Amino acid sequence: MSATRPIRILLVDDHEVVRVGLKKVLEADPQVVVAGEAATAGEAVTRAQIDRPDVVLMDIRLPDGDGIQACRDILATCPDVRVLFLTSFADDETMLAAVLAGAHGFCVKRMDVESLVQSIKRVAAGESVLDTVATQRMLEWVRGSGVSLAGPQSLSPQEQRIIALVAEGKTNKEIAQELQLSPNTVKNYLSNAFQKLQITRRAQAVALFHKPPHR
Numbered sequence: 001m002s003a004t005r006p007i008r009i010l011l012v013d014d015h016e017v018v019r020v021g022l023k024k025v026l027e028a029d030p031q032v033v034v035a036g037e038a039a040t041a042g043e044a045v046t047r048a049q050i051d052r053p054d055v056v057l058m059d060i061r062l063p064d065g066d067g068i069q070a071c072r073d074i075l076a077t078c079p080d081v082r083v084l085f086l087t088s089f090a091d092d093e094t095m096l097a098a099v100l101a102g103a104h105g106f107c108v109k110r111m112d113v114e115s116l117v118q119s120i121k122r123v124a125a126g127e128s129v130l131d132t133v134a135t136q137r138m139l140e141w142v143r144g145s146g147v148s149l150a151g152p153q154s155l156s157p158q159e160q161r162i163i164a165l166v167a168e169g170k171t172n173k174e175i176a177q178e179l180q181l182s183p184n185t186v187k188n189y190l191s192n193a194f195q196k197l198q199i200t201r202r203a204q205a206v207a208l209f210h211k212p213p214h215r
Contacts, residue, residue, distance in 0.1 A: 008035040012058035041070035102171040105129030159193040
């Protein structure tokens with residue numbers, strides 16, 4: 001991010017009063033500008049492509065779907081955009097799914113304005129931001145998952161490395177960069193790993209990878 005150019009925000013919330021309030025408090029900071037607004041998941045994907053924001057500030061629950069799928073769709077077409085979820089409440093699996101969808105941060109609406117603005121700035125600067133309580137709950141959920149499927153021992157070393165990076169919340173693109181592979185190669189490794197483990201979702205892979213061994 002340029003030190004002189006303000007951070008462009010796309011606000012995504014189905015309540016107009018929430019968007020109006022957020023715009024007012026966010027634009028009180030000269031380093032932040034609201035570049036667009038959306039009330040649905042579909043609008044969010046379209047506006048992200050048109051407005052090209054630096055950060056999408058988005059609720060998880062939207063009237064035509066969920067923000068998690070919208071996050072995937074936005075990052076698929078606008079990989080340089082950062083997604084920060086702002087929501088009132090989400091269960092543990094939803095929080096984990098948000099991270100695995102590629103979200104760069106997760107905040108709760110009860111946080112104060114200054115903390116929210118700082119979270120936006122950190123996400124825009126390339127950092128990942130997770131609410132402390134949410135992070136702890138998410139990790140406890142993952143480690144305590146009782147998914148009864150085959151363990152990661154059936155995976156090849158490269159597949160295990162990739163699943164480990166998935167467990168850290170990295171996107172396919174980030175994994176490809178870290179392992180110096182093409183995104184398609186990473187996708188193929190994940191597809192093979194999921195088939196071996198008889199699973200279909202990244203969240204299940206993380207639960208399996210973090211599941212403590214039986215003694």
